[in-house]
Amino acid sequence: MSFTSDAIVLRTWPVNEADLIVSFLTRDHGKLKGVAKAAMKSRRRFGGSLEMMTQVRATFVERPRHELVRIDHFDLVASPLRLPTSYARMTALSFFAEVVEESLPDRNPEEVAFRLLAAVLDHSVEERLWLAITYFSLWMTRLMGWLPELSHCAVCRESLLDVGGWFHPGADGLHCAQHRQPSSGALVAESLHLAQRILRCPIAELAAQPWSARTAADLRRFVIQSLERHLERRLRSAEALRRMATSGSTRVQRPVATTLE
Numbered sequence: 001m002s003f004t005s006d007a008i009v010l011r012t013w014p015v016n017e018a019d020l021i022v023s024f025l026t027r028d029h030g031k032l033k034g035v036a037k038a039a040m041k042s043r044r045r046f047g048g049s050l051e052m053m054t055q056v057r058a059t060f061v062e063r064p065r066h067e068l069v070r071i072d073h074f075d076l077v078a079s080p081l082r083l084p085t086s087y088a089r090m091t092a093l094s095f096f097a098e099v100v101e102e103s104l105p106d107r108n109p110e111e112v113a114f115r116l117l118a119a120v121l122d123h124s125v126e127e128r129l130w131l132a133i134t135y136f137s138l139w140m141t142r143l144m145g146w147l148p149e150l151s152h153c154a155v156c157r158e159s160l161l162d163v164g165g166w167f168h169p170g171a172d173g174l175h176c177a178q179h180r181q182p183s184s185g186a187l188v189a190e191s192l193h194l195a196q197r198i199l200r201c202p203i204a205e206l207a208a209q210p211w212s213a214r215t216a217a218d219l220r221r222f223v224i225q226s227l228e229r230h231l232e233r234r235l236r237s238a239e240a241l242r243r244m245a246t247s248g249s250t251r252v253q254r255p256v257a258t259t260l261e
């Protein structure tokens, strides 16, 4: 049975002689994996539509008793390469791909996740990269049901909105100064307020204010830590983001690998 859906390419990796396995997030069918036959041989057949984070109109065939769908064609809707590329931007795109790939189960329709990814892709330009990364991380954490309450101490329920809170990789939720664990990280009140705005506003509304690697860096650390704790693994691309944020550098370096090892 053949289906067509809007989709975003997450990753590809080679299989057999000339085929590629493609992981992609569809609007209507959730995350899928499929075989693109002869994609390595015939570049013409799929053109540039298999690049990570390419938005496509995907036509694919479900095969009984097969885990992988057969990809007939991907019609290109928007390529990430239409915008200037840099190491920083490619790292951000790798991060989106890795988080979606690791977090969402296959074949579980999740239209909100699709819309979130499409929205942050539109804003993934050099001057708004850290907004896109922060917005995406916080929303993904919430969509997965992994976002703890941000307004109160998880132990005593004291309000944290005006004073900020503390977080620790080994503990869920935020804590007040009294209940924080040793070597906790601080999440300042300003970042907590920004988190509330992110959860209320479309990303376009937040794009008006300037964003740097320092803007809400504590909030980003907190939500990425929450994602990694629930996934029970470190995210490779998040490590690259951390290095990028501390070096403040967006110089061209070797891009993060986008295929599975």
Ligand SMILES: [Zn+2]
Pocket (backbone or CB within 6 Å): 153, 154, 155, 156, 157, 158, 175, 176, 177, 178, 179
């Ligand atoms: Zn407390």
